[in-house]
Amino acid sequence: MKLGVEAALVGGSLVPGDVEILDGRIARVGMSSPNGRGTAVPGFIDLQVNGFGGVDFLEADAEGYRRAGEALLETGVTGYLPTLITTPEDELVAAMREIPIVAEGPRILGIHLEGPFLSQRRLGTHPPSARRDPDLELLERLLAAGPVRIMTLAPELPGADALIEALQARGVTVSCGHSDATAEQANAAFDLGVRTVTHLFNAMRPFEHRDPGIAGAALAREDVIVQIINDGVHLAPDTVGLVWRAAAGRVALVTDAMAGAGVPDGAYSLGSLEVVVRDGAVRGPNGVLAGSVLTMIDAVRNLHALGVGLEDAIGAATSVPADVLGLPTLGRLDVDLPADLVVLGDGLEIESVFVGGEARVVA
Secondary structure (H helix, E strand, O other): OEOOOOEEEEOOEEEEOEEEEEOOEEEEEEEOOOOOOOEEEEOEEEEEEOEEOOEEOOOOOHHHHHHHHHHHHOOOEEEEEEEEEOOOHHHHHHHHHOOOOOOOOOEEOOEEEEOOOOOOOOOOOOOHHHOOOOOHHHHHHHHHHOOEEEEEEOOOOOOHHHHHHHHHHOOOEEEEOOEOOOHHHHHHHHHOOOOEEOOOOOOEOOOOOOOOHHHHHHHHOOOOEEEEEOOOOOOOHHHHHHHHHHHOOOEEEEOOEOOOOOOOOEEEEEOOEEEEEEOOEEEOHHHOEOOEOOOHHHHHHHHHHOOOOHHHHHHOOOHHHHHHHOOOOOOOOOOOOEOOEEEEOOOOOEEEEEEOOEEEEEO
16 A cells, blocks of 8 residues: 655655555555655654543553543644553552453553652652552552553652662663752762653753753753653743753653543543643642643644754654663564554644554544
């Protein structure tokens, strides 16, 4: 099957010509396409999705994941990590066991546990009663409950080093976040092999000129990928521009989307917390930000609108998140790779979405 596109983003560069798919994989690129329309790009990968389309993943069953997955496909996401915030252990384990191993919509690439080993000073809307200090036995019970792919933790907590080593030994990506770490404490975690940070600047020690904290340490290193929520609410445009100038090529776009994403404004749940979606922002008690209603295609558009080249903006939603997970065959478009693709129109509107070579969205 040929896509009928005029160009494709291959290896980070636009290659003129059509794309052919065979048996769920990319067979050829750069084929003659005199009447081609649109540009084929890798499918988007979202590392942090708390819910979508009216579905909260802490309460979802198989049908909820089906509905959320269908809605995510419409935004160009072909692979994602259901993200579960800090929750009492029995509720968290129950939610983990509801996550499908094989999904009908986008690929579910594993679970992102955002907690419970977080700083009590940087919890945001995570419930303090469910926060825990590092505990190897609790960690082992959580890892046994489902396919954890990322865990966000505060590296400055006593005993966090042992958790980091245990997680890395199991092939789980450790992401620093919800943290009050100093730059020294953050660098110690990075020296242990931690290579990414959850929603940079949000729910972490503020950057100051004599106390750069975890954000400053991450931006100063060339071996750390920084994740950002580029919705115009969590970060000011000038802040995003600064992050890009410091860390171009190692910025991963995430949505931190919750149940109210992709549906009208109103009241929704984020676990046990009631939140309100209004004018593009999600807020819990006392006006604290509680996730977002951002879509990945809008995150890409927002980054491109700030002057970042389209190829690089798309890379921040595809190959860079795949690198966080250590998945070199996803988030990329090239011969012999899985045909997880999005076709974009000239205005960056989504024309079609393919997962494993199967058309799942057709405009």
